[in-house]
Amino acid sequence: MASSDSEIAKEFRFFRVYKDGRVELFEPYCEQIPPSDDPTTGVRSKDVVISSEPPVSARIFIPYEAQNPNQNKLPLLFYVRGGGFCTQSAFGPRYHNFCSVFSAQANAIVVSVEYGNFPDRPIPACYEDSWAALNWVASHVSGNGPEPWLNDHADFGKVFIGGASAGGNIAYTLAFRVGSIGLPCVKLVGVIMVHPFFGGTSPEEDATWLYMCPTNAGLQDPRLKPPAEDLARLGCERVLIFVAEKDFLKPVAMNYYEDLKKSGWKGTVELFETHGEGHSFYFDNLKCEKAVELINKFVSFITQL
DSSP states (O other), X not given: OOOTTTOEEEEOSSEEEETTSOEEESSOOOOOOOOOXXXXXXXXXXXXXXXXXXXXXXXXXXXXXXXXXXXXXXXXXXXXXXXXTTSOOTTSHXXXXXXXXXXXXXXOEEEEEEOOOTTTSOTTXXXXXXXXXXXXXXXXXXXXXXXXXXXXXXXXXXXXEEXXXXXXXXXXXXXXXXXXXXXXXXXXXXXXXXXXXOSXXXXXXHHHHHHHOTTOOGGGOTTTSOOHHXXXXXXXXXXXXXXXXXXXXXXXXXXXXXXXXXXTXXXXXXXEEETTOOTTGGGGOTTSHHHHHHHHHHHHHHHTO
């Protein structure tokens, strides 16, 4: 008989669990690239430590135009990456490149949070880390925070939260907290969710999230199935939801869109669908036609003020 350290107890989309409790990720390694001064986009980036215990950090992107003494302060996007709550990194090429392109085109500052992944940091670490990082950003509102780029160049009257896939789900929870708890002296204008996860796509998808979150409230956990009273308390004026025709998460994103419209929330919500594409397709080639359309829509949502 095989020993318990080699017997598989459960297998999920991103990992398997052995009978001795060990978790094996199918993609444990995520390439990381350093921050840089990007001559292609004209965007500078740097990494900052927000907390050492628990470990939370971020990569900040700022366009060169910010150094112009005549430049007004810039909108700020607080960006939450995806990765199924257990893979990927804000320092990986896909998210670094996306944030750099966005920062250049929107002429905006981006703070891309690096939250803890399962299994090292089970859910709700991703939610708590992201909330801590958003509050760290807000600590610069008076111009005396620890990061000069935010003190000198961020317009805290034009703050947005954006997220991809799992990050779209986290972005929603942040907007709910802003509406419930507040974020003093910060105006959260809008939230952008790209191909967001809200459970319900299949029993397997639900089971994966529930396993990663030992303190879950079951299938009706409000992070998976936000109730109308929570949706009505979103702390922003506008929401933009991206879906893709062939994305397995499209049905739950559509449900979220319809539920938000019926919730009594006083803001405006917009849906943007990409036809013929699947989940997170745009990361494969940011310059392809449909990725450019998605990025342009993302940018216009922030620059239309």
